[in-house]
Amino acid sequence: MLHSQPHLSKRGQTYQWRRKIRSQSTGICDLQVSLRTRDREKAIIIARKLTVESEQVFEAIDKNYLTKTEARAWLSQVAQAEMAKLERLQLIQKMDGGYDDEDRRLDWAHRKAWRLLADRGLEATLDAPLRLQLEAEGASCGDIECLENTLDLLSRSLLSEGMSNRHRREFLELTDRDTMGAYETLQLRQLTAAAKAAAWERFSSAPPQPAQDMAAEIVEGLGSMLFASPVDTPEGSKSDHTPRAETMAKPESGISRPIEASPDPDSAEVGHDYDPDIFAVIERMSAAKRKEGIEEKTLRQYVTFGRLFVTLTGKRDLTKIHKSDAARFRELLYKVPKSWGKSSKDANATLKQLLDRSASLPPEKVGLAIGTLNRHIDHLQQVVTWAQEEGIKVDPALQPNKLRRREKERANQRRDKFTAEQLRELFTSPVWTGSKSEYHQLRPGSVIYRNGIFWVPLICAYSGLRRAEIAGLPTAAIKDDNGIAYFDIDFTEERRIKTQASKRRIPIHSRLIALGLLEHVEAQRKAGERFLFPDLYDATLKVFGRDVSRRMRQIIDQTIGPEEGKKLSLHSMKHYVQNILSRDTTVPEVVVREIVAHEGKDVHETDYEKGSEIELLRYAIERLPIVY
Incomplete structure (x- = not known):
């Protein structure tokens, strides 16, 4: 109790409401709710309302509960189903290329996520102390990001209407009940999380090996094969290893026909076994795409799309989504603020809140860009297609790809490329000529701060990265080949590469070396830094370099001008590099493609062409003009 306020307490900096009551039938009943606020006055108001409302809740709890027998039966059923699923998954992994690091990460994330949901409830999150604990246990940033995504998807799936209905149906069949109440639904969720957590932990400590165990048992019972065989078994004796006559295939017209095995209902995968909840489908789709090397950034976009779709349409069950819902989704995409998704608060905003915010904005700041709108439509199409391939009954008239809108401009018209003159003008910014301070790096001063904001645009202009x-x-990605320093672009735990063509070597331009880039690399290594520009990592959003894009917009407006430079961005430098090299007749086309990470035009170019010699790549890079 906090300052004589009933049931109000603090956990860390956040207030929570908690109330216990002794029930005649269930013993101690404990309800605990995070108020998600650090404001004491708000917490007191919410706590008082909860206290009043809880009277009815506890009265319902006292009359509506699961018996221990029912709870044990449900736990047993969920645990058995989860163990069976894990055994099938293990078999597929063993028979399909082995168990790699990505599989281990996903298994670890699921095991941890289910334990958190079982211990902390379905609103469990990765708070700062828990992150530190995980890092102390050896978890990498990639591991923690994977866990956070898994935790979010499992929580949403367990809370979904589709999953709740499925649990209700299965529980009523299991217990022969006619009905169940709201509190029993909460108990089922808690028991489900506990059972799945226990199954994952049991499986991780000693995975069952049914095939190996059965084979060992049979071999042990065979005895010596030199002196006996099943056909020598005396008449009237029994042998567990002798095939029954009725199971043998009978020859017909001299042709031996194979026996048709009867389907095993316990192992058969049927369509209704897949949860049609949109977040559950996204989770399964993302798990497969991770193994294909898709960037986490892209996978997060699917989750973001799912949240936006549910917010705008109010629907999560894919079997209940129709063509009119998809059309309504597109219609509302034109009405939400252009800035949607830039703030963490948007994830929990309601449709009314989004529309109210749009009403307060000027028209030019309302409605997602056509490219963004089409991306959301594409994500809906991919999720629908994935669900259909799983056997989920989706409305056949639901064809989201027909809702895409035609872009008003071609891709090369939406963004300009820099010219060498514009880049020289850009690099007259205080960032490269002298700033007031590192915080005020865009204000003129006397010191040049060689941080990420300084280096990234320069490297981009001299490499096309x-x-x-x-x-x-x-x-460690700055390497040397016969005296030629180069950037080794490959995926890391924190940042995956965009495409297979993105895996490449880019020699470091002599101008960057003259400006002291290699000295910066060595200084970072001596300081024990893993990354070249640790100041550019956004731990909240788990992305690299977002602040650079924001600063570049300011720098372009400041040096080139907001009107002339409105279609210029940091990515325009990549187009600048491609334009310079593709027009240089001394640089082969294949080298240009390799530098800018573009796929080849045909199978010969994509599958049979090997990486260019480092000397040829250096020649091409050195053809880029000096702009700073």
Whole structure:
């Protein structure tokens, strides 16, 4: 109790409401709710309302509960189903290329996520102390990001209407009940999380090996094969290892026919076994795409799409989504603020809140761009297609791809490329000529701060690398081949590469070396830094270099001008590099493609062409003009 306020307490900096009551039938009943506020006055108001409302809740709890027998039966059923699923998954992994690091990460994330949901409830999150604990246990940033995504998807799936209805149906069949109440539904969720957590932990400590165990048992019972065989078994004796006559295939017309095995209902995968909840489908789709090397950034976009779709349409069950819902989704995409998704608060905003905010904005700041709108439509199409392939009955008239809108401009019209003159003008910014302070790096001063904001645009102008590729460079990615220093672009735990063509070597331009880039690399290594620009990592959003894009917008407006530079961005430098090299007749086309990470035009170019020699790549890079 906090300052004589009933049932109000603090957990860390956040207030919570908690109330216990002794029930005649269930013993101690404990309700605990995070108020999600640090404001004491707000917490007191909410706590008082909860105290009043809880009277009816506890009265219902006292009359509506699961018996211990029912709870044990449900736990047993869920645990058995989860163990069976894990055994099937293990078999598929063993028979399909082995168990790699990504599989281990996903298994670890699921095991941890289910334990958190069982111990902390369905609103469990990765708070700062828990993150520190996980890091102390050896978890990497990639592991923690995977856990956070898994935790969010499992929680949403367990809370979904589809999953609740499924649990209700299965529980009533299991117990022969006619009905169940709201509190029993809460108990089922808690028991489900506990059972799945126990199953994952049991499986991780000693995975069952049914095939090996059965084979060992049979071999042990065979005895010596030199002196006996099943056909020598005396008449009237029994042998567990002798095939029954009725199971043998009978020859017909001299042709031996195989026996048709009867389907095993326990192992058969049927369509209704898949949860049709949109977040459950996204989770399963994301798990498969991770194994294909898809970037976590892209996988997060699916979750973001799912949240937006549910917010705008109010529907999660894919079997209940129709063509009119998809059309309504597109219609509302034109009415939400352009800035949607830039703030963490948007994830929990209601449709009314989004529309109210749009009403207060000027027209030019309302409605998602056509490219963004089409991306959300594409995500809906991919989720629907994935669900259909799983056997989920989706409305056949639901064809989201027909809702895409035609872009008003071609891709090369939406963004300009820099010219060498514009880049020289850009690099007259105080960032590269002298700033007032590192915090006020865009204000004129006397000191040049050689941080990520200083280096990333320069490297981009002299290499054509993407923002995230530069901002997320590990110090170990700066390598040397016969005296030629180069950037080794490959995926890391924190940053995956965009495509297979993105895996490449880019020699470091002599101008960057003259400006002291290699000295910066060595200094970062001596300081024990893993990344070249640790100041550019956004731990909240788990992305590299987002601040650079924001600063670049300010720098372009400041040096080139908001009107002339409105279609310029950091990515425009990549187009600048491609334009310079593709027009240089001394640089082969294949080298240009390799530098800018574009796929080849045909199978010969994509599958049979090997990486260019480092000397040829250096020649091409050195053809880029000096702009700073």
